[in-house]
Amino acid sequence: MISFNQVCKRYPNGFNALRNIGFTLEAGEMALITGHSGAGKSTLLRLIAAIERPTSGSIVVNGQNISALKSGAIPFLRRNLGLVFQDQKILFDRTVFDNVLLPLQISGFDSRAATGRVRAALDKVGLLDREKTRPITLSGGEQQRLCIARAIVNRPSILIADEPTSNLDADYARDIMAMFKSFHQVGVTVLIATHDVNLLGDMPLRIFTLNHGELTV
Numbered sequence: 001m002i003s004f005n006q007v008c009k010r011y012p013n014g015f016n017a018l019r020n021i022g023f024t025l026e027a028g029e030m031a032l033i034t035g036h037s038g039a040g041k042s043t044l045l046r047l048i049a050a051i052e053r054p055t056s057g058s059i060v061v062n063g064q065n066i067s068a069l070k071s072g073a074i075p076f077l078r079r080n081l082g083l084v085f086q087d088q089k090i091l092f093d094r095t096v097f098d099n100v101l102l103p104l105q106i107s108g109f110d111s112r113a114a115t116g117r118v119r120a121a122l123d124k125v126g127l128l129d130r131e132k133t134r135p136i137t138l139s140g141g142e143q144q145r146l147c148i149a150r151a152i153v154n155r156p157s158i159l160i161a162d163e164p165t166s167n168l169d170a171d172y173a174r175d176i177m178a179m180f181k182s183f184h185q186v187g188v189t190v191l192i193a194t195h196d197v198n199l200l201g202d203m204p205l206r207i208f209t210l211n212h213g214e215l216t217v
Ligand SMILES: Nc1ncnc2c1ncn2[C@@H]1O[C@H](COP(=O)(O)OP(=O)(O)OP(=O)(O)O)[C@@H](O)[C@H]1O
Pocket: 011, 012, 013, 015, 017, 035, 036, 037, 038, 039, 040, 041, 042, 043, 044, 195
């Protein structure tokens, strides 16, 4: 569950990126955040992951008020979050398998359990047969799937993605959206920022629209 109540975000340079944001996404729901470039989509997602902090208002994630979370508690929050953000770089000097293994190594998983989880995650995104290859040999769509595998390998209850289909052609983009839908269908809460509403197809999803930092729905 993700709940925003009267959330404002002003960046240190004085820019008000988000104003009075309020919504609740129940556990297991899937929603899109749309809006023009600069509307505040990424800022909203970064607040959920505590990459940025709200200037005022409260944000509750899985029952925990994260608005004033101590920095030491952030890794525990993120353990329940799968993040697909543009600035999370693929490590091109490691195999596909090792890229997905990394979050589990950081969490201290023993290697046998970790291997099973990495293979399960790669299987879910259709990359199991590529586990030994280097990411440079993957197409753009496959690299995005690798990022998704890395985000879900910890089996998070919430999956958050920022423009996961940017730079992909329509077929790849639909494929990626279908993948998110399949996670939603097994109970994961999914929130995706995209400026491309055409991706929706006939998916019956909640849509939050941001306009200059304000929700318009
Ligand atoms: N660290 C920052 N300091 C100051 N202003 C920022 C910072 N990060 C973002 N902004 C500004 O806040 C506004 C919202 O940015 P944000 O990245 O959240 O928008 P967005 O809807 O995700 O845009 P896009 O679709 O182009 O990625 C923009 O005007 C941006 O310039």
